Amino acid sequence: MDVEEPFQGRRRGSHGSTSHSTLPHNHPVNILYRIGVIGGSLYALHELKVFHNIVRNPDVDHQWFKIGLAATIAISAIKAYMELYEGKIRKQKIDYQKYKNSTHAVMILFLVAAISFHISLWGAYGGGKTILINIILGYGVLLQFMLLVPTWVQNLVTFIALTFFIQQYQ
Numbered sequence: 001m002d003v004e005e006p007f008q009g010r011r012r013g014s015h016g017s018t019s020h021s022t023l024p025h026n027h028p029v030n031i032l033y034r035i036g037v038i039g040g041s042l043y044a045l046h047e048l049k050v051f052h053n054i055v056r057n058p059d060v061d062h063q064w065f066k067i068g069l070a071a072t073i074a075i076s077a078i079k080a081y082m083e084l085y086e087g088k089i090r091k092q093k094i095d096y097q098k099y100k101n102s103t104h105a106v107m108i109l110f111l112v113a114a115i116s117f118h119i120s121l122w123g124a125y126g127g128g129k130t131i132l133i134n135i136i137l138g139y140g141v142l143l144q145f146m147l148l149v150p151t152w153v154q155n156l157v158t159f160i161a162l163t164f165f166i167q168q169y170q
Contacts, residue, residue, distance in 0.1 A: 025147065034144040041140025048125075050133055055168055059123035068116030069169070071109045073162060078106055080155045114138075 023030055045051070054060055082102055086092045096103055114134060121130040146154055 031148065034148045037140050037144045038148070041136045041144075044136050044140070045133070048129070048133060050137075053124050054121075057124045061120045061123055063120075064116045065120035065169075068113045068120060069166070071113035071116060075106055075109045075113065076155075076158045076162065078102055078109075080158075083151045084155065 054065065082094055082099065086099070087094050092098070118130045118134060121133060125133065145157075149157075
């Protein structure tokens with residue numbers, strides 16, 4: 001599996017035949033959809049004043065937020081290691097069977113990050129809005145961005161964004 005091409009197979013139809021009805025991941029319609037979802041999600045996060053509240057609101061539990069931030073940095077480090085070193089330099093096939101420990105570590109860290117961010121924002125937004133914010137950020141920004149750009153851009157932008165955010169968050 002090439003880490004640059006997330007989907008190389010075909011989807012199976014209801015009778016086991018291959019279906020050509022799905023668009024390739026780099027089709028203009030998919031690209032426009034992803035850009036639209038990212039733009040709408042960033043606008044929603046701006047309207048909810050998420051960045052401002054994280055940095056300045058005393059109702060945000062900053063200890064829990066730091067735990068979530070640490071888990072996010074660990075996920076990014078594992079992702080970069082697996083894609084760049086194991087996938088590109090060592091030319092290893094990245095799959096679950098070969099890298100179970102890394103996969104499980106990322107899943108646990110993802111759970112820790114999601115719960116930590118939810119707890120940290122609960123005081124400022126309440127339960128419903130924190131779930132909405134996590135979904136907007138996870139699906140609307142992060143997932144769409146990962147499907148839109150190649151892995152080297154993901155890792156570069158992640159490094160720059162986390163460095164900027166840590167600098168602002170002090």
